[in-house]
Amino acid sequence: MTPTITAFARSPDRGRGLARDLRVRWALGEVGQPYEVRLVSMSEMKQPAHLALHPFGQIPTYEEGDLALFESGAIVLHIAERHAGLLPEEMNARARSIAWMFAALNTVEPPLVERGMAMLLERDKTWYEQRQPFLEDRARRRLGELSNRLGEAEWLEGAFNAGDLLMVAVLFRSKGSGILEEYPNLSAYVARGEARPAFKRAFNAQLAVFTGEPPVANNSERPLPRAP
Amino acid sequence: MTPTITAFARSPDRGRGLARDLRVRWALGEVGQPYEVRLVSMSEMKQPAHLALHPFGQIPTYEEGDLALFESGAIVLHIAERHAGLLPEEMNARARSIAWMFAALNTVEPPLVERGMAMLLERDKTWYEQRQPFLEDRARRRLGELSNRLGEAEWLEGAFNAGDLLMVAVLFRSKGSGILEEYPNLSAYVARGEARPAFKRAFNAQLAVFTGEPPVANNSERPLPRAP
Numbered sequence: 001m002t003p004t005i006t007a008f009a010r011s012p013d014r015g016r017g018l019a020r021d022l023r024v025r026w027a028l029g030e031v032g033q034p035y036e037v038r039l040v041s042m043s044e045m046k047q048p049a050h051l052a053l054h055p056f057g058q059i060p061t062y063e064e065g066d067l068a069l070f071e072s073g074a075i076v077l078h079i080a081e082r083h084a085g086l087l088p089e090e091m092n093a094r095a096r097s098i099a100w101m102f103a104a105l106n107t108v109e110p111p112l113v114e115r116g117m118a119m120l121l122e123r124d125k126t127w128y129e130q131r132q133p134f135l136e137d138r139a140r141r142r143l144g145e146l147s148n149r150l151g152e153a154e155w156l157e158g159a160f161n162a163g164d165l166l167m168v169a170v171l172f173r174s175k176g177s178g179i180l181e182e183y184p185n186l187s188a189y190v191a192r193g194e195a196r197p198a199f200k201r202a203f204n205a206q207l208a209v210f211t212g213e214p215p216v217a218n219n220s221e222r223p224l225p226r227a228p
Numbered sequence: 229m230t231p232t233i234t235a236f237a238r239s240p241d242r243g244r245g246l247a248r249d250l251r252v253r254w255a256l257g258e259v260g261q262p263y264e265v266r267l268v269s270m271s272e273m274k275q276p277a278h279l280a281l282h283p284f285g286q287i288p289t290y291e292e293g294d295l296a297l298f299e300s301g302a303i304v305l306h307i308a309e310r311h312a313g314l315l316p317e318e319m320n321a322r323a324r325s326i327a328w329m330f331a332a333l334n335t336v337e338p339p340l341v342e343r344g345m346a347m348l349l350e351r352d353k354t355w356y357e358q359r360q361p362f363l364e365d366r367a368r369r370r371l372g373e374l375s376n377r378l379g380e381a382e383w384l385e386g387a388f389n390a391g392d393l394l395m396v397a398v399l400f401r402s403k404g405s406g407i408l409e410e411y412p413n414l415s416a417y418v419a420r421g422e423a424r425p426a427f428k429r430a431f432n433a434q435l436a437v438f439t440g441e442p443p444v445a446n447n448s449e450r451p452l453p454r455a456p
Binding site for chain 1: 294331
């Protein structure tokens with residue numbers, strides 16, 4: 001059964017990889033699972049029909065038969081559990097990959113989002129210049145620890161897996177904001193993720209919602225629905 | 229094999245449930261798995277031996293034979309996957325419980341932590357009074373959405389499961405700060421979690437590290453190691 005995910009009909013970044021449907025599209029692409037996309041507007045996201053799918057009124061959601069899921073991390077894990085290719089088969093390695101999934105979302109993403117949100121929403125506030133160094137320090141601490149752990153390895157835990165997918169997706173959102181580039185091994189790590197064919201397909205499919213161009217190589221055999 | 233977790237030898241809250249080993253102790257208690265505790269000091273957490281276990285120099289960690297895990301969410305999921313009692317058997321219900329685990333850690337916890345950290349660390353800053361209303365609003369938005377979803381239900385998704393465990397553990401950290409109490413159904417939900425015998429044992433075991441009193445009913449048959 002072809003799953004259906006939701007994505008922004010309009011988003012502030014105009015489909016340049018910041019919205020969290022990217023990581024779900026990427027995971028589906030890695031395992032070769034075609035999918036449908038239903039676009040939702042900002043106002044639709046807060047309506048009862050969407051809130052029934054996503055209690056916090058966000059995207060992405062994932063529907064597959066009777067199953068409706070929310071939270072990109074949970075959706076990626078669900079995909080990884082049901083298809084080969086995103087989690088190691090050996091049980092300890094599998095558990096460690098899942099630990100990196102949680103680390104990406106609960107330890108690395110929050111300080112990066114906090115810094116990014118302040119840059120976006122508080123730049124005109126009187127406190128911005130005084131406060132930003134604290135946020136930079138918090139973000140750098142996590143990135144530094146991650147950089148130390150990754151070292152010269154290609155991926156975090158053996159071969160590419162769902163932990164890398166979420167970590168790269170999280171770091172990718174800070175690309176170009178200056179801070180990621182202070183850690184050359186993390187920049188190279190993100191570049192390796194971006195070079196994967198499934199990442200490119202996911203990125204292009206998300207971008208195509210906004211450019212109106214058909215995605216270069218979508219997983220789905222059917223054309224993507226367009227924003228009205 | 230008895231797993232070993234790490235916890236703070238000293239923590240700012242003196243063992244009153246804020247440190248994240250609580251959720252792991254609780255999960256172990258729910259499934260009846262005895263465990264050992266190794267206490268680590270703030271400086272030990274940043275040393276190579278601990279960083280090898282936890283790349284971000286935090287607690288808790290989880291060691292069981294050859295397996296070493298970090299991230300409380302991943303540890304709770306690992307426990308829930310290997311023991312009966314914390315995840316529904318039906319596959320869709322199981323996936324939805326895991327979605328709530330991610331929601332607790334990635335959607336609900338960040339705005340609560342951000343608000344709490346500002347109250348703790350930025351109270352003397354010039355911007356505190358102007359900025360705090362924004363943080364309150366962000367936290368209230370998530371709590372309001374969660375409150376709407378929970379409604380009059382006892383737990384988020386059928387019977388108590390690992391999703392509730394993490395959500396209650398996250399909300400519990402905001403208890404007494406005023407904001408949780410604005411949502412009576414969430415307060416009652418947290419109280420239901422706290423009333424579970426395994427929560428009480430976990431809370432008492434964490435507290436006992438600081439009071440020096442033996443825990444009332446620890447899972448472990450052996451006495452807890454004490455802080456030096």
